[in-house]
Amino acid sequence: MSATNAGGAGSPGPPVELVLRSTRVVTPEGVRAAAVAVAAGRITAVLPYDSVPCDSVSYGSDLRTPAAAGGPAVEDLGDDVLLPGLVDTHVHINDPGRATWEGFATATRAAAAGGITTLVDMPLNSVPPTTTVAHLRAKQATASGRTHVDLGFWGGALPGNRADLRPLHDAGVFGFKAFLSPSGVDEFPSLGPADLAPAAARIAAFGGLLIVHAEDPHHLERAPQPHGPRYAGFLASRPRAAENAAIARVLDVAARLGTRVHILHLSSAEALPMIADAKADGVPVTVETCPHFLTLTAEEVPDGATEFKCCPPIREAANQDALWAGLADGTIDCVVSDHSPCTTDLKVPDFGRAWGGISSLQLGLPVMWTEARRRGHTLHDLARWLSGGPAALAGLRTKGAVEAGRDADFAVLAPDETFTVDPAALHHRNPVTAYAGKTLHGVVRSTWLRGRRIAGPGGVTEPTGLLLERQRSA
Secondary structure (H helix, E strand, C coil): CCCCCCCCCCCCCCCCCEEEEEEEEEECCEEEEEEEEEECCEEEEEEEHHHCCCCCCCECCCECCCCCCCCCEEEECCCCEEEECEEEEEECCCCCCCCCCCCHHHHHHHHHHCCEEEEEECCCCCCCCCCCHHHHHHHHHHHCCCCCCEEEECEECCCCCHHHHHHHHHCCCCCEEEECCCCCCCCCCCCCCCCHHHHHHHHHHCCCEEEEECCCHHHHHHCCCCCCCCHHHHHHHCCHHHHHHHHHHHHHHHHHHCCEEEECCCCCHHHHHHHHHHHHCCCCEEEEECHHHHHCCHHHCCCCCHHHCCCCCCCCHHHHHHHHHHHHCCCCCEECCCECCCCHHHCCCCCCCCCCCECCHHHHHHHHHHHHHHCCCCHHHHHHHHHHHHHHHHCCCCCCCCCCCCECCEEEEEEEEEEECCHHHCCCCCCCCCCCCCEEEEEEEEEEECCEEEEECCEECCCCCCECCCCCCC
16 A cells, blocks of 8 residues: 555545654564655555655655645654554553552553553453443543543453443453452452353353453462462462463363453463464464563562562563463463552562552563563564554554554664663552663653654653544454
């Protein structure tokens, strides 16, 4: 598609308003020098780098010049990398109800500062949770006008809300989250052994997606209960066997009922072979993991450092290596934050009592790039894991890639520059993060949403994000 034909074959497209040039543009085909043309918030063409000189105001037949403006704005990014805007489909914004933990304004500001252009919010820990259409509307009303990036919503699958699932699907949620073990909040109970298959069958009937926190409650009950400051005690309380057993149950349900399922925040690498086998057998399953499982290890967690507590837990270095292998071979489909913040007082130095959740929303891109480059992975891999994969999971067909027809959502990264994480400098609401004091590679220079810069050297702009609904099949 040429830049003059954004409106479809044979029809003149809207005038090009912006061209971003870089010697390193990450496209689905690889990294190359290119000039990306933008009109009406969409990418209209990815052109050869030298076809658009940065000091020109008119670009001939490939780029239509608006008469009033005199030509598109052109920004030359030099050697900074132009990536597709990141898509994070696992974020707990907690608003309304627990906005002191996080809120729409603060979470989306942190996202914009970190190169993320689209979030999908989890149905908990807000009050009310997103388990009915009325609750969804309350959450949308709270978010309206306050989001710096585009924002969609997951629904929740609870023991008593099967009748609400289809209405929520029709109202535009992206799928349904379920816990197989206690969620940590009373208003979002888990699906017991008698509840999972009926919920999955209901979701399969209308072609929905079931996303699952997979830890088996019986294994958790039999494990030693955590208490005190030692991380080793907490790790023993969330054994790999709990994840493995729960994932096996989910795969069995998906195979029997044909329900599309997604395994959330995979921590146990022991589950990878059964997941790979299920995929090979045609079971409709996808899998995510998180930056903290890929970059932090149990061996490095200090006693009392509950900013590292999450469920399932950060495991040992050998397990981490196996997760990277699963990511490299495609068994794991995407990497998302599972940003699950809380107030600082809830991170008491007792792993039995502290709230479990990693605050990392703004840092995912540099955290992942720091480790990926060390392990020999590329910027192209990074874009697939952090943007293309999550966009595909949520069915966001206009997100996730730098190519014609997609939204003009970009992250501009200086991949060789470093910085040291200062929690007080982050935009999420409470200054707690497991990455405090770490030196990371990759500085986010700017973030662009539908062709408009929303974050850069001057800070984050006023909110312009849209509330998204699940895109219906054509």
